[in-house]
Structure formats: structure tokens, C-alpha cells
Amino acid sequence: MKVSIIKYNAGNVYSVECALRRLGVTPVVSDSPDVLSQSDKVLFPGVGEASSAMKYLQEHGxxxxxxxxxQPVLAICIGLQLLCKHSEEGDVDTLGIFDTVVRRFVPEDTEQKIPHMGWNVLTRLKGPLFTGIPEGSYAYFVHSYYAPVSEFFVAECNYVIPFSAALNKGNFYATQFHVEKSGTVGMRILENFLSL
Incomplete structure (x- = not known):
């Protein structure tokens, strides 16, 4: 099985690569259209800022x-946000797979720190990405922007407000949390994705 990780100017690619290696998969990190198109699975991870990430994606086609x-695509963190249609971060139009706008958290009190950082509960799980994962499992988040709950959500989390912890449309899957930093839950999600 050929697994590729999209190479662009967003960090955290190495930790995703390491997580895949722990599952016995040696991914290719590439920005080549041919390599990506011919892969069996593609991962689109990242930590970064939406407008600069979009600029890089556009400049490199x-x-x-x-x-x-x-083929099955798994976007992680900013990857999820870039698959939506617009982001308030940098006020930028994004890729438009999910017809939803990414918004900035607006805290209701001083105890709600932004970014949302750390372990939080996943609820309302559905779909093949969450096979074998119990309702109420914990995952690891680091983000200041979120995708609202919409028709595409397959997992929900609550911080300031309920938001989409994961999305799915056709062959596109996305998690706001970092699967590669979410312990056994994250590894099971990666296994589920690889077996799609």
C-alpha cells in the first residue's frame, strides 16, 4: 500500500510520519501531483496559519x-480547516470540500483559554473512522479556530461551544484533533483509515 503525506509549509508532518511507521507503514512525504494522485491513501496534516498555508498550496498547484x-484522504488539524470553504484566520477562501466556514473561538469567560489545548472528550461518534472507539474517548487538541457542527460532522467536541471534532464527505475524512498525539485512540483511528 502506497501512503503519502502532503508536503507543504505546515509543521508536524514528522510526528504523523512516525505514527504511521509504528503501524508498519513507510509513507512518502511529497508535493508531487503524480505521487499524491497515485497513492492508495493520502494524509494532509499540519500546524500553521490558514492564509499562508493556502498561498503555498496555490503556488504549488x-x-x-x-x-x-x-482515494481516501485524512486531513488533520489545519488540514481539516483547509478542507472547509473559508477560514476567519486570515479571512481566506479555502479548498471547499466541506461547505462550512471555520471560525475563531470567542471565549465566554477568562477561564476559557485560547488556543484550546490538551485532552478533550469525543462524542456523537459515527462512521468507519471510529470503529472500535468508545463514545467519550479522549483526543488531543491544539487549535484557536473550529469548524461548526454541520451535516458533515462524524464526531463532536465541546470547548466554548460544541464544534466538529471530525468531518467526512465521500473519500475525505478530517480530524480537528491530532490523531498522531492521541495515544491508543489516535492509533486506532489511523488503523481504521488505513483499512478503508
Missing amino acids: LDRVIVNLT
Whole structure:
């Protein structure tokens, strides 16, 4: 099985690569349209800022490549946000797979720190990504922006307000939390993705 990780100017690719290696998969990190298109599975992870990430994707033609992928794609953290149609971070139009706008958390009190950072509960789990994962499992988050709960959600989390912890549309799957930092739950999600 050929597994690729999209190479662009967003950090955290190495930890995703290490997580896959722990599952016995040696991924290719690439920004080549041919390599990505010919892979069996594609991961789109990242930590970064939406407008600069979109600029890089557009300058390298990766925006067109990503939206035309037909194999299973797993986006992580900012990858999820970039698959939505617009982000308030940098006020930028994004890839538009999910017809939803990414918004900034607005804390209701001083105890609600932004970014949302640390372990939090996953609820309302559905779909193949969460096979074998109990309701109420914990995952690891680091983010200041969120995708609202919409028709595409397959997991929910609550911080300031309920938001989409994971999304799915067709062959595109996305988690706001970091699967590669979410212990046994994250590894099971990666296994589930690889077996799609």
C-alpha cells in the first residue's frame, strides 16, 4: 500500500510520519501531483496559519490536486480547516470540500483559554473512522479556530461551544484533533483509515 503525506509549509508532518511507521507503514512525504494522485491513501496534516498555508498550496498547484483526489484522504488539524470553504484566520477562501466556514473561538469567560489545548472528550461518534472507539474517548487538541457542527460532522467536541471534532464527505475524512498525539485512540483511528 502506497501512503503519502502532503508536503507543504505546515509543521508536524514528522510526528504523523512516525505514527504511521509504528503501524508498519513507510509513507512518502511529497508535493508531487503524480505521487499524491497515485497513492492508495493520502494524509494532509499540519500546524500553521490558514492564509499562508493556502498561498503555498496555490503556488504549488496542490489546491487543485487535493480537491481532485479520489482515494481516501485524512486531513488533520489545519488540514481539516483547509478542507472547509473559508477560514476567519486570515479571512481566506479555502479548498471547499466541506461547505462550512471555520471560525475563531470567542471565549465566554477568562477561564476559557485560547488556543484550546490538551485532552478533550469525543462524542456523537459515527462512521468507519471510529470503529472500535468508545463514545467519550479522549483526543488531543491544539487549535484557536473550529469548524461548526454541520451535516458533515462524524464526531463532536465541546470547548466554548460544541464544534466538529471530525468531518467526512465521500473519500475525505478530517480530524480537528491530532490523531498522531492521541495515544491508543489516535492509533486506532489511523488503523481504521488505513483499512478503508
